Amino acid sequence: MFACIAPHGGEIIPELCGALPDRMKLTRNSMVKLGKKMQDAKPETIIVLTPHGTRIDGYFSVTNSERMYGFVEENDGYYELERYVDRNLAVSITEVAAEQGIPIASINFGTAAGPISCLPLDWGSIVPLSFMPDVPIVVINPSRELSFDLHVKLGEVISQVVRNSGKRVALIASCDWAHAHDERGPYGFDPAAEMLDEEVVGFIRSNELEKMAEFDAEYIEAAKPDGIWQTLILAGAIPKESRKIHLYSYEVPTYFGLICAEISTSDDDE
Known part of the structure; x- marks a missing residue:
């Protein structure tokens, strides 16, 4: 019923902005707007696609714990979040895929169930979910060992399972973009960062998310984005002919790019 591309820099959360509340203000304001749109959509479950969850080499991983809990610490601030998992939807996605x-x-x-059945909730999930309704979640982690085509195919499976479930489901592609914008950052500077982010913004504006699959591997490695994989799953779940994209904002307040975008579907008026 609703989808978005949302970033996961810790400082976006107000409690973690520290002494520089204006540094990610543009993105924070966009996330507030996305959160209100998500609330209006009244989802029963939110699927989160995150690059920072539990990774399994060569496999997509899908949460099947009773609940998830995690926290983020930044700028002497602390933020924690707990959500229950929609295990029925999670199992269905896994089985059909x-x-x-x-x-x-x-x-x-x-344990198989109960209060001890708890997986860690990563910052790639915590940050966008902090702005969203408190409903059960399914967290899916992509695998960079798998082809871009398989990421799109998984998105198609997600769409199929969601439609068959009869539930109102929302989708978050948790994505930060190029991480090589600043020589003082942990990944240094590479001119590919600005180039790749510019292309990504263009693909979002023109509703051509699938074109990110055409990026060269060396280009990706130089720019160091972490959003391509989740975006391609979203593209499979909501194909071009069924989606409209509204780019809310793009900024590079530190060393990595932040994008907020709303994806509305042809189901929105149903």
């Missing part, structure tokens, strides 16, 4: 030959694994921790 596996039936279609997609490498995918369901993950849990501790």
